[in-house]
Amino acid sequence: MVNVAVLVSGGGTNLEAILRAEENGGIRNAAVRLVVSDREGAYALTRAKNHGKKAVMINRRKLGGKAFEKELLKLLRQEEIGLVVLAGFLSILSEEVINEYPDRIINVHPSLIPSFCGKGYYGLKVHEAALERGVKVTGATVHIVNSIPDGGRILLQKAVYVKDGDDAEALQKRVMEEAEWVLLPKALEMMAEIISKEKHDA
DSSP: OEEEEEEESSOOHHHHHHHHHHHTTSOOSEEEEEEEESSTTOHHHHHHHHTTOEEEEOOHHHHOHHHHHHHHHHHHHHTTOOEEEESSOOSOOOHHHHHHSTTOEEEEESSOTTTTOSTTOOTHHHHHHHHHHTOSEEEEEEEEOOSSTTOSOEEEEEEEEOOTTOOHHHHHHHHIIIIIHHHHHHHHHHHHHHHHHHHHHO
16 A cells, blocks of 8 residues: 655645545555645645644745645655645745655646646636636646646646636636545556556556
8 A cells, every 4th residue: 555645725625526436446556644834724624623633724924835745755765655635735845845655646737737827826716817828628637747837747637627707716616526525536546557557566
């Protein structure tokens, strides 16, 4: 089993999708060992505790980026984490963290990369940009994290139709329900299979 850490910043709906998939047998080669929030009051930590998961808050705002990452890496090593999942995590990780987990950090982004992605594109801003551009199809992407925001290798994508009359909130909700909550558990299991096979072959 691959030990997984899920990093969160807000409500944790993507985390909920992962934990439910784990409980329902959709994730077989991995176990969520740790949930970490970078900010106080993130409801995702309550969700984690409700599912019996270890939940830790490391306050990035108080500590600053370097001290936050030092604490984060210490925790990841302690829990013997093999895969890191960014699920609505709004901080950009430094190369130091990325290099510690090469090809072992995945992120879900609420658009079909390379559209509406990169620095500054997060949350509702992505959907506002999609509506402003007038696209008829949007969606979500799960990708490997590298040093370029949203620039890593794409693992999975799923398209979602934009409907007449959509506002950013309605589109965000549909993209989450139809794409993000489907893709993220699937990508997690896919990566866990790869990691398990590599360990076995070694």
